[in-house]
Amino acid sequence: VYNEMKGAFSSPEDVLDRLILNSLHPDTNYGFESGGDPEDIPSLTYENYLNFHRRFYHPSNSYLYLYGDMDIAEKLEWLDREYLSKYDAISPDSEIPCQEPFSARRELSSTYNIASTEEEEDNAYLALNFSVGEVTDLKLVTAFDILDYALLSRPGAPLKQALLDAGIGKDIMGGFDAGIRQPMFSIVAKNANAEQKDMFLSVIEETLQKEAKKGLSEKTLLAAINSSEFRFREADFGSYPKGLIYGLDMLESWIYDEKLPFLMLEVLPVYAELRKEIGTGYFEDLIRTWLLENPFSTLVTVSPEKGLLERKEEAQRERLSAYKESLSEEEIKGLIESTRELKAYQDEPSPEEELEKIPMLRREDIEKKIRPLQNREGTIGGEPAVIHEMFTNGIAYIRLLFDTADLTEKELPYAGLLPAVLGYMDTEGLSFTELSDEINLYTGGIGGSL
Numbered sequence: 271v272y273n274e275m276k277g278a279f280s281s282p283e284d285v286l287d288r289l290i291l292n293s294l295h296p297d298t299n300y301g302f303e304s305g306g307d308p309e310d311i312p313s314l315t316y317e318n319y320l321n322f323h324r325r326f327y328h329p330s331n332s333y334l335y336l337y338g339d340m341d342i343a344e345k346l347e348w349l350d351r352e353y354l355s356k357y358d359a360i361s362p363d364s365e366i367p368c369q370e371p372f373s374a375r376r377e378l379s380s381t382y383n384i385a386s387t388e389e390e391e392d393n394a395y396l397a398l399n400f401s402v403g404e405v406t407d408l409k410l411v412t413a414f415d416i417l418d419y420a421l422l423s424r425p426g427a428p429l430k431q432a433l434l435d436a437g438i439g440k441d442i443m444g445g446f447d448a449g450i451r452q453p454m455f456s457i458v459a460k461n462a463n464a465e466q467k468d469m470f471l472s473v474i475e476e477t478l479q480k481e482a483k484k485g486l487s488e489k490t491l492l493a494a495i496n497s498s499e500f501r502f503r504e505a506d507f508g509s510y511p512k513g514l515i516y517g518l519d520m521l522e523s524w525i526y527d528e529k530l531p532f533l534m535l536e537v538l539p540v541y542a543e544l545r546k547e548i549g550t551g552y553f554e555d556l557i558r559t560w561l562l563e564n565p566f567s568t569l570v571t572v573s574p575e576k577g578l579l580e581r582k583e584e585a586q587r588e589r590l591s592a593y594k595e596s597l598s599e600e601e602i603k604g605l606i607e608s609t610r611e612l613k614a615y616q617d618e619p620s621p622e623e624e625l626e627k628i629p630m631l632r633r634e635d636i637e638k639k640i641r642p643l644q645n646r647e648g649t650i651g652g653e654p655a656v657i658h659e660m661f662t663n664g665i666a667y668i669r670l671l672f673d674t675a676d677l678t679e680k681e682l683p684y685a686g687l688l689p690a691v692l693g694y695m696d697t698e699g700l701s702f703t704e705l706s707d708e709i710n711l712y713t714g715g716i717g718g719s720l
Contacts (some may be wrong), residue, residue, distance in 0.1 A: 276308045280579065282382040286458070286572045293568040294377045294401050294454055295369045299373050306604060308611045313588065329354050330464065331362040333524055335531075337513030343620045366526065371401065371566040378568060379464070381575035395460040396470045397444065401452050406523050408533055410452070411448045412498070413547075414455060418446040419494035420486050420553070421478075425694055426703030432461055432477040438466050451526050455561065464573045471569065473679050482557040490547040491548050493710035494558060500542045500714035503663050627704065632690030665714065674720070
């Protein structure tokens with residue numbers, strides 16, 4: 271973990287993300303580094319480590335959920351018999367408190383290490399961050415996810431384009447993060463300069479004032495709602511089991527309010543509600559309330575610094591050397607012996623009876639009945655099509671195939687490049703920003719591959 275966190279603390283974007291989170295929540299759990307600051311890890315004692323585990327990694331601090339078609343009573347009885355009954359109840363006091371809002375914006379700065387051969391110019395990060403309500407306000411959280419698309423994330427979004435046009439940073443990123451109790455909205459300029467921070471603030475404020483005054487594009491808002499609802503309905507989690515992801519979604523509200531375990535799974539009616547809010551000034555009022563008039567915000571600057579890593583390593587060596595000097599010969603021998611015992615313990619193979627406790631899939635566990643897809647031939651738009659039906663939660667999928675056999679060897683590399691730019695360039699009838707809205711308004715996304 272120590273080496274892992276040293277790596278995490280050397281990445282400029284990790285440094286930035288950590289500082290943003292810490293800056294908005296200095297008096298709560300989020301004001302600390304959950305993985306451990308490598309400068310402080312050497313001061314952690316084994317007993318403190320064990321005490322932390324005893325207190326927080328305890329059934330009294332757990333959330334249990336069951337997913338699937340099962341005998342619920344039988345599972346609960348098993349959990350009680352085999353697990354919960356073996357512990358006494360404790361009060362771990364693990365509630366995550368809310369940060370008291372700021373009365374004025376705060377500024378913080380930090381540095382990250384760069385090599386002596388790297389340029390310091392155009393290598394800083396600027397981030398403007400806002401705390402936005404609480405995660406249990408489902409309408410607000412969902413609306414800000416829509417605003418993120420409209421203001422910052424989509425191709426040619428106004429905040430992104432205004433900052434790029436002003437020459438502030440070469441990449442604009444950020445967005446809305448609802449994975450914590452008090453969600454936050456961040457606007458980040460990468461490859462910028464620390465001296466540009468006043469202009470950075472000015473451009474953002476002018477752009478937000480303009481968007482709030484003239485009104486956001488209704489088509490853009492509809493496209494964002496459609497895209498978000500599509501992702502929710504599709505529930506495509508790749509290789510991750512749905513039960514696992516739904517459990518994690520539940521925890522986003524459950525750990526803050528025990529009466530709201532299913533909140534994040536009940537978002538469909540909210541999409542319908544937000545569609546009705548388009549054109550009423552609701553989204554523009556959110557910009558004014560949470561971005562233009564919100565003092566609960568921070569301006570974070572992360573700048574490059576040559577030789578920073580070497581200085582930190584030297585300071586750590588000096589601290590450890592001073593600690594070693596403070597030890598007696600017996601204490602040093604004790605450290606050496608405990609390290610030897612730990613290494614022997616780590617290298618010792620697990621007993622066969624322990625290995626046998628690990629569940630293994632057997633051939634007889636696999637369902638033998640197949641669920642075939644019935645293909646049929648037909649036409650779509652006058653073109654020949656192969657069609658099959660399956661449950662997709664109301665979503666239709668179409669794949670268009672084009673024969674590339676006539677491409678020359680010289681043309682093939684360009685064909686490989688084409689899918690990467692499709693949808694991100696102007697067409698004869700639409701700008702790339704308009705095209706993005708059209709795609710998200712009528713589909714769940716269009717992608718290509720060679």
